[in-house]
Amino acid sequence: MSEGANPQNISDQLGANIPYLRRFSRAMTGSQQSGDTFAAATLEAILADRSVLDGHDVKTGLFKVLYSIWASAGAPVEEGENGAHAKAQRRLATLTNNSREALLLHTIEGFSFSEVGEIVGVTQSEAEELISIARNEMADSASGxxxxxxxxxxxxxxxxxxxxxxxxxxxxxxxxxxxxxxxxxxxxxxxxxxxxxxxxxxxxxxxxxxxxxxxxxxxxxxxxxxxxxxxxxxxxxxxxxxxxxxxxxxxxxxxxxxxxxxxxxxxxx
Structure with a gap:
């Protein structure tokens, strides 16, 4: 976020991107409830300290804050002792770290490779590699x-x-x-x-x-x-x-x- 940016403009941009933040958060965590919990925590963090957006455009900064909060919580995904969620947990354990999230950010949310790198904390080339890995790993994981x-x-x-x-x-x-x-x-x-x-x-x-x-x-x-x-x-x-x-x-x-x-x-x- 640039120094001296208009607070009203920033608020408008945040509001416009909240639906897509929630979409990403739900896809990341596997459920609406847990995804919305992390999206709400993201907005609370930004309201408490707007400086967390510094150095990024508003949308990239917003998603970076969400990703940081989710990662610091242990990157949780909706859990279940049996059934579909348990199967998902077993599959998640086989994936390369950050790959699935990088794929979501790039293909669904439309971030460039460099922006994906900013959000997940890797270089642009590493982001490209993660997305390629995710495509291969997830394509091989299930069919039907x-x-x-x-x-x-x-x-x-x-x-x-x-x-x-x-x-x-x-x-x-x-x-x-x-x-x-x-x-x-x-x-x-x-x-x-x-x-x-x-x-x-x-x-x-x-x-x-x-x-x-x-x-x-x-x-x-x-x-x-x-x-x-x-x-x-x-x-x-x-x-x-x-x-x-x-x-x-x-x-x-x-x-x-x-x-x-x-x-x-x-x-x-």
């Missing part, structure tokens, strides 16, 4: 079947191609809530990748919640052109959220992360 809920044919075909090239099996593509429910009954997927607004004005959120209620928990990735409308903090939110327009790297990273954790949190209708 994926259902796509998307009403735009071109986007559905694009996502299908990306996911299939990752080595996952596509169970099918649904354009409406009813089609999604029927497809899940016919071939239950390991992961669901869903748009929010569907062809018949039905909701991808409703479709996913119906499927999970009937078939049991499984990882979900939501796609939306307006992520800030979902990242409000006033109701349950998805652990994995891709913004439209998306990049191939964002889809690959999100699918790898969701498969890796084999768990998710969904939205209330």
């Amino acid at each position: 079947s994926v259902m796509i809920i998307e009403d735009e044919a071109i986007i559905a075909m694009d996502i299908e191609s990306i996911v299939a090239d990752m080595g996952h099996r596509i169970t099918g593509v649904a354009r409406t809530r009813d089609e999604a429910i029927a497809l899940a009954k016919a071939d239950l997927p390991d992961l669901i990748l869903a748009d929010i607004q569907l062809a018949d004005n039905s909701s991808g959120i409703d479709a996913v919640n119906d499927i999970l209620q009937a078939q049991g928990a499984r990882p979900v990735i939501f796609i939306t052109a307006f992520p800030e409308r979902l990242l409000t903090g006033d109701k349950p939110e998805p652990a994995f959220l891709i913004s439209k327009p998306y990049s191939v790297d964002q889809v690959i990273s999100s699918v790898s992360q969701a498969m890796f954790f084999s768990s998710t949190e969904t939205l209330n209708a």
Whole structure:
């Protein structure tokens, strides 16, 4: 943060980036509750001492403070003695330190290699290496079947191609809530990748919640052109959220992360 910067402008920038800070924190920790706890601690630290942002632009500084707080707490991830969270814990133990977080920062949050290095405390070349390592380690950690809920044919075909090239099996593509429910009954997927607004004005959120209620928990990735409308903090939110327009790297990273954790949190209708 530059010396003499306008406090109101800084506050505005902080406010604009809070939804994305919470998204990163939740993806890092594996749950909305623990992620939001660290996001809140980050804002409290900045309110107590604005100088923690010095030397960085506001967004990079904000994420660096979050990462520092999370790392100093032992880099915790949502724990469980059995089930999906326990499986995630075992998988996390096999990953190179900082690699998964570097991948999230670069592919999902859009930070450059040099900015990723600033946030996690490594050089630019080390950040590039960490991201490459993460792609390889997470791609090898889990594979399975994926259902796509998307009403735009071109986007559905694009996502299908990306996911299939990752080595996952596509169970099918649904354009409406009813089609999604029927497809899940016919071939239950390991992961669901869903748009929010569907062809018949039905909701991808409703479709996913119906499927999970009937078939049991499984990882979900939501796609939306307006992520800030979902990242409000006033109701349950998805652990994995891709913004439209998306990049191939964002889809690959999100699918790898969701498969890796084999768990998710969904939205209330």
